[in-house]
Amino acid sequence: MRKLLLVISLLFCLAIAGKAQYYLRGEIRDEKGNEISNVKTFLFSRGYIGFLSSSFGIPSRLSIDTITLIAEGYETLKSPVQTNKFQKLVMKMQQATARLTQQHLSSVTKNLKTNRQTIFPQEGESYTNLVENNFVSTLQAPETGFALHVDRAAYSNIRRFLTNDNPAPPDAVRIEEMLNYFNFTLPAVDEDDEEAPARGFTCATQLTTTPWNKENQLLFVNLKAPKLNLAGLPPSNLVFLIDVSGSMDKPNRLPLIQSAFKLLVENLRAIDTVSIVVYGGDIGVKLAPTSGADKQKINDAIDLLVPNGDTPGAGAIKLAYTKAEQSFNSKGNNRVIMATDGDFNVGETSEKALEDLITKEKMSGIYLTCLGVGMGNYKDSKLEMLAKRGNGNFAYLDNINEAEKVLITEFTKTLYAVASDAFVNITFNPKMVKEYRLIGFDNKLDALSDSTSELEGGEVGSGHSMVAVFEIVPQISNKTLTNNDTLIAGRYGSIKLHYKLPSEKKEKIVQQFTIPINYVPIEQADETIRFATSVAMFGELLKQSRFVKDYTWDNAKLLAQQAGKKKLSPLQTEYLGLLDKAKKIYAPAKKKKKNGSEED
Structure with missing residues (x-):
């Protein structure tokens, strides 16, 4: 009996232990x-x-x-x-996920270490912290690269600051986007070349004098995308993703976006479809897929939008992509067009969380266009990141004229991609180039500190013409180049362009070009080169770059005026006015005291 009790007690203890x-x-x-x-x-x-x-x-x-x-x-x-x-x-x-979540660079120089530099925060608005490219030794790093894209938001955003008599935050100044804004085309690229689409991209380069350092040179690289035939544009499946939160309740926000989208609707055809997703107090579908022929129905839905509530941007992005996938056209142009001030304050709000979200969504084959508006709480860094990681483009609308430029005048450049994941590698000839510096294409501070970062290709729209500028420290002086014909047969380097067709996910196309020695002093250079040089220097002055200490606003204006022997376009005229505004803000005239001395 005692043995039986001991066994029962042991089993009881084990049962208790089993339930612990x-x-x-x-x-x-x-x-x-x-x-x-x-x-x-x-x-x-x-x-x-x-x-x-x-x-x-x-x-x-x-x-x-x-x-x-x-x-x-x-x-x-x-x-x-x-x-x-x-x-x-x-x-x-x-492995595939690791590639998608890598930090992406705007430009890269192989085997080059970069030091951290000062961060310039802007109160109320957010901008990506950038590090300006430095001079690089060609012997140590002959190969460099940069991404191609059609983004041009920086210029109109800078215009907004200057128009309101405020300096632009240095990190808001992206010189490659300022050059993009003017769609410069060098003379060697024929605008009317009907065979260009069959050949892919065309490329032209030009060497000239650096105005702020006569011993150096500027190298312009112009890559022009093929044009789509307007009569044969594929059908578009568009989702308008519109921020109707309380922060959009100002004339330069939701009302501007409503006017902008109604301009776009005028260009739509019966074969195009539009859906509207909004986010504010809640997230919802305000218009189911509707033919572009039913313009009144689309416009009525746009007119009924009213700002209210918080900004649950992440959830709205998911819904917009879901709607785009439901109407997906395998032979068409599938795109979400997001319009917002970027001030997400509900749900996933960090740039990292949004970046992870959009990286997964872009695998669906749907492009993303971001239209930024507003001031004071405008989140430039979030919209720039969303556009780049969403395989799309980015513009800032500061007025209705800019909306017309982006969505009407440059309709196909904005909405129809001819290349994706596009980037360029340039290899310089050490016998001709001692050092080089890429102007613009500055990288994010955190991307430079991440050893796994890689060059991120961009989206290029139909007929877009992109210009990149290098400052060159030459091995052979400008004077020698001007007077020695035997050097003309040489080469400054080579260019390799990589991209995919929008319909292809894996196969890459590679085009190769050479950089001839075609040096021309800046005084004799084509008007396009001189005006583009002025725009690049406008950006450097706004950034208060250490590379242009002896260059002034007047120098930049004079160069632009000299480039305008022919009648200036409205954009060029406006640009000269912005130079005058910037001079007053950054270099105000000194007042004379009664005794003849000067004071600020």
Whole structure:
């Protein structure tokens, strides 16, 4: 009997121990330390648990259990865990996911280390912290590269600051976008060449004097995309994603966007479809897919929009892509057009969270165009990032004229891509080029500090003409180049252009060009070269760059005026006015005291 009681007591103790509860706490991150959410989880002692967030706490029946984690884009993790200790679980990205989440560069020079520089924050508005490109030794790093894109938001945003008698934040000044704004085309590229689309991109280069350093040279590289035949444009499946939150309740925000979209509607055809998704107090579909022929119905839906509530941007982006996928046209132009001040304040609001979201969405084959508006709380950095990671483009609308330029005058450049993931590699000849500096295409501070960063290609619209400018420290003087015909047969380097057709996801096209020695003094250079030089220097002065200490606003204006022997266009005339405004803001005239001395 005593033996039986002992056995019963032992079994009772074991049963209690079997029901004993432990509590497993921990966190789930990737190899870079970023949090991972929505992780499907199993415990050996309990089976399927459900989906965990990055930080978790779950009961367990064992002091040492086994956890299994499954998440999209990551390798499955199965690991023993001590349930009485906090667990730091690290999931390894699959190779394809790792590529998508890499920091992306606007330009790159191989084997080059970059130092951190000063960050210039702008109160109320957010801009990406940029590091200006420095001179690079050709012997140490002969190859460099930059991304192609049609973004031109920086120029109209700068115009907004100057028009309001305010200096532009240095990080708001992206010189490549300022040059993009004017769509410069060098003379060697024939605008009316009907065979250009069959050949792909055309390329022209020009060497001239650097106005702020007569010993140096400027190299202009002009890449022009082929034009689509307007009569044969593919059907468009467009989703207007419109911010109607309370922050949009100002004349230069929602009303401007409504007017802009109504201009766009006038260009739509019966084969095009439009859906409207809005986000403000809530997220919703205001217009189901509607033919472009039914312009009144589309415009009525636009007119009914009223600003109200918070800004749940992330959820709205997901819904817009869902609507675009439901109407997806495999032979058409599928695009979300997002219009906002970028001030997301509900849901996923950090740039990193939004970046991860848009990176996944772009794999659907849907392009993204971002239209920024507003001032004071305008989030330039978020919209720029969304456009670039969403395989799209970015513009800033400061007035209705800019809306007409972006959505009517440059309709095909904005909405119809002819190339994606486009970037350029340039290899300089060390016998001709001692050092070089890429003007513009400055990189984000955090991307430069990430050793896994890679060059990110961009989207190029139909017929877009992009100009990049290098400052060159030559091995042979400008005077020698001018007077020595035997050097003309030489080469400054070579250009390799990489891109994909919008319909192709994997196959890359490579075009190669050479950089001839075609030096011309700036005084004799083509008008386009002189005006583009002035615009580049306008940007350098706005950034207060250390490279142009002896160059003035008057120098930039004189160069632009000399380039206008023919009648100036309205854009060029406006540009001269902006130079005058900038001079008053950045270099105000000194007042004379009664005794003849000067004071600020």
